[in-house]
Amino acid sequence: MNGTPADPCDAPRDPTRVGCLAVGIDLGTTNTKVTLVAVGESDLRVRAVAAAPTPEPRAVRPVLLGLLGQVLAGSPPPDAVGIASMAETGVPLDRRGEPLGPWLRWTDHRAGAEADALTRRLGWAHLVRATGVRPSAKVPLATWARLRADRPDTWAAMARWAGVADLAGHLLTGRLSTDHTLAGRTMAYRLPGPGEPVPDAFDADLLAEVGLRPEQLPTVTPPDRAAAEVRDPDFVSCGLRAGTPVVMAGHDHAVGAYACGVQEPGDVADSLGTAEAVMSVVAGTPDPVEVGRAGMSSVVTIGGRHRAILAGSSSAGAVVDWWLRHEADGTIAAALFDDVLAAGDRPTDLTVLPYLSGRQTPAPDPEARLRVLGRRPSHGRTELARAMLEGLCLQTRWMLTEQARLAGRTTPPTVTLLGGAVAANPAWVRVKAHVLPGRLRVVPAAEPVAAGAALVAAVRAGFLGAVVPALRHEPGPTVAGAGTDYDQPYARFVAAATTPPRGEKGL
Template sequence: MEYYLGIDMGTTNIKAALFTEDGSMAAFSSEPTPVIHPKEGWSEFGPLELWSVLCRCIKKVVWETKGAKIVSAGISSLGESGVLTDAGGYPLNNFIAWYDPRAKEEIEELKRKIGNDRIYSITGQTPSDKYGICKLLWIKKNLSEAYEEASHWLSVEDWILYKLTGNYATDYSIASRTMAFDIVKLQWSEEILDAAGIAAELFPEALPGGTFAGRVTQRASEETGLARGTPVSVGGHDHACAAVAVNIFESGVVLDSMGTAEVSMVAVREPVLNREALGKFYSFYPHCGPKLYRVITSNQSCGAAVEWYLNTLGEEIRSRAIRSGKSEYDWMAGEAEQNARPEDAVYFLPFLRGSVENNQWKGCLWGIDDGHRQGDLIRALIHGICFELKKQIEGYQELFHQRFDKIRVVGGLAKSDFVMKQKSRIQGTDIEVPACVQAACCGAALLGAVGAGKQNIKKLGQFYRFGRRYPAENEEELLKEYQTYLKLREGFKELYNRIGEA
């Protein structure tokens, strides 16, 4: 039997998984992504530390399937973070995390030089300080010696590809998350790079996801346990890879990826780079497959909000879960179902890591009184996350003049029946959870198989299998709560606009 390796370099976890020829997961390994905080509020990833963790994960799945014939590998990764390397491929700085806020001056400078609308029309990205080029400009200004010595700028996917094969390449989706890639011409943007004063030679060649990019070197073989010569292909942005795994190429299907952030995505044939799309904060980028473009937006704090709650207000729930061996999600569900007062709802605005609209926004619990208990707060937390997704999907329907009547959910929170039931009640839309919830790994593995000539990209939809379905429900009271949420959100926006003006 032949196996496909899928790698996922995530914000929270680094994963490696082996899949059989029919798309079934045969082995899986995961470790937390090591994060460095060199200064309060700053977050970085050490390039060599990321590689070291990945090597352990790959070794584990190789060991678990001793004698397995691994015929391909594909790479999925978080976006927006990059590292400078010297001519010998040695890293000159750490990756700055996508949510690190230090590049505020750099995005403002780019917007002054080029303009919001022009940046959007070229790159498809809603201008923000999180993108790779802003991080690179910050490094150029603050780590000038590293910048002057550099030969390459590599996003996380590109770095792992280099470590595996010794070659330099990226894919369209990760290239787009630098905000320096022309998504219509499918090449690095001279206009953006000229305005930034950055040489195009720093950036690797951009290819469609699922393109062969090199073979595992002898050194990488020794470090990972993979056979020397194993074909490696570019995969893409983690959410784009997940979209391949759950077949969002079907009409009316939305990917809902509930990770550290919650990202929604649909596939389209052409980008719509107009004022309406920009006003909704929807980003477009190319990837691969029968519909080349992806439309993406996010709530930047989904799993991060749940983690925050369990580390602070919900410490007792975490302790109970550890003592009992029962899932934290199950304990949270029990509190929300048994000890909440829906008739006197608390509201949660889930912007603990800012918003795509304004990175300066913070989270908010609204409407608390001394009669509310933990169950009310948990209900507010989950509903706030679900309300934000509902707003995103309504925006897709308005922009593309079509109904999206099926949501496929992947990520950690997809394991919770309680969360999925709340989502189906609030969305009024069928919710599907795939049989394999490691969708980014699966998509990367399938794209690796395409690059190795083992699969046809036009037939990848056959690998999708759903595991659980939650039929659409419409509940009048929840729709009223949603309307209240939208009013609170608009008031919140006005408040931050006033603070910004002051």
């Protein structure tokens, strides 16, 4: 945690010097991470990391104070703070800015009827073309409609709405603001036209459909500046300096991709966590409706200059956790996946469809469920575990193939792999290197999103020049027959995923 003379921010700020010391905060679906990062002209160095389970809204303040105190102990005050978070999650606030209950989470999926009603009223294609987002039970616009109908007392008491990162920023600064990548996941924020800057506010007409006004939503900070400054004395006491710029870094998957150098057309990121997100940065502006029909979203990158196609699977790390509970015969994760690595690279003869609660993309199917096809008594737990990882990686290959079609790309891309599972599960990484037809570029950083939030803070607060550094990466595993060995299993996987079950034996 202690600095060295080579670190860019140990001395008082010199305007001729490029770089800074920054804090990154990542409030994720499962855990909240805080990092202290030395952001140099050509690299990022993580000095300290602290983590805790993501708290409910009223506990965000004490949890952040504790984590910041840990990473800042013995350190000079940082020059900037960046905040990233899960998207499509938030909480109503009363007139004092206090949360009215727990998070309304993206995982709830209870606003399906409201999403359907918005679709009937406004038109599916109109909503997707305007916002880049497919109407679904998890989008906040539908959540707000449900809140209005089901909890009228809370609705009447709600003065404003805060997303997860927005609430953290509000605690530090007293201002409620957000980033365009988070606003863009709400279905209440419009895509910019070709060549136009991202909008600076939520859309009044879309909000009016559920009875809200733009002033009840956070302000949208442009992607070239900080949101506000640290004002709260409690956060000053834990090691921050009053007046330090605070940046709303954005949507966790997009922030992690940015930190790994996925910033320009042709770059592709695969972010692994509880969920998985595959993001392809593209040239031009793909038709949002065609992208939406594939179950994906049209988004704008962290830098605000390029479009990207975003695909998500809610059943990535969640499937691994489920498998360990139900199919591992009590074997701990490390031992099971060590056995998978030791067993070699030969593909299995099984097909695992890795869907715990529907498939978002490609070929969206809310009824899709986890199935193991071709299972026999002779299949041991190691082979079954490899087949499960194969299923997850074949799903990734399917998402990448669809994104390539939508982007007009004809050659397999180099995929940048990031996320907590990269370090935690080498077997998953090796299977992925075998299944995907292109090259794999692995970022081993344990907390790329939190480090990315620090990087975005450094950029937007003006501490870096035109060149933006990235987290260290390394080549993926070298596997004989990569891609081609899985051409036939991939064809079987897609055929099984798109064919209704006919009574075959699953789990």
